[in-house]
Amino acid sequence: MDQTTSHGVDRAVRRHLLRRTAGLLLSVSALLVIASCASGGREADNPFRRGSVKNEIEIRVVNLNFSDATLWAHVRSARQRLGIVGGKRDAVFHVPWEFVDPLRIEIDLLAGDRCVTSSLTVAPGDVVELQIAANLRMTQGCG
Incomplete structure (x- = not known):
């Protein structure tokens, strides 16, 4: 039981x-x-998706020199004119940029010196800050 x-x-x-x-x-x-x-x-978040990254770089320039400066971007074997930054002025330039590449910037002062910065590896969406010293030779990266 x-x-x-x-x-x-x-x-x-x-x-x-x-x-x-x-x-x-x-x-x-x-x-x-x-x-x-x-x-x-x-859609699920994908950390490898680059939709939010702009296909350009931003170059912010502060010119502490009294002279106007014409700026050129050197990428691979090409030279592209960015524009002019007035003496004692600031400017922002946007450059189309699709790959990780080295960038050098040529600074050409009106009726004055010229220099090309050392190479900096840049990727799409990056912001590059350049300060042109009152004495161009004192600008970081200029030789």
């Missing part, structure tokens, strides 16, 4: 556990469905 009772209890316990498990699974499934609907079909 003890064995029958224990089997009867085991069956009752199993039924109870199955009902609870089924209810729990149903609740979890409902939460997953709600969570997937709430995401609104948003």
Whole structure:
């Protein structure tokens, strides 16, 4: 009689556990469905996607020299004119830039000296800051 009772209890316990498990699974499934609907079909974040990075670089120039300076970007074997920064003025230039490449900037003072900065590796989206010293030869990177 003890064995029958224990089997009867085991069956009752199993039924109870199955009902609870089924209810729990149903609740979890409902939460997953709600969570997937709430995401609104948003694309998963991809750290390797470069959509937010601009395909350009920004060059910020502070000219502490009294003379106007014409600036040129040297990239690979090309030389591209950036523009002119007035004496004792600031300017910002945007240059299309798609790859990681070395950049050198040529500074040509009006009726004065000229120098080319040392090479700096630049990637799309980077910001380069250049300060032209009052004495051009004191500008960092100019030789």
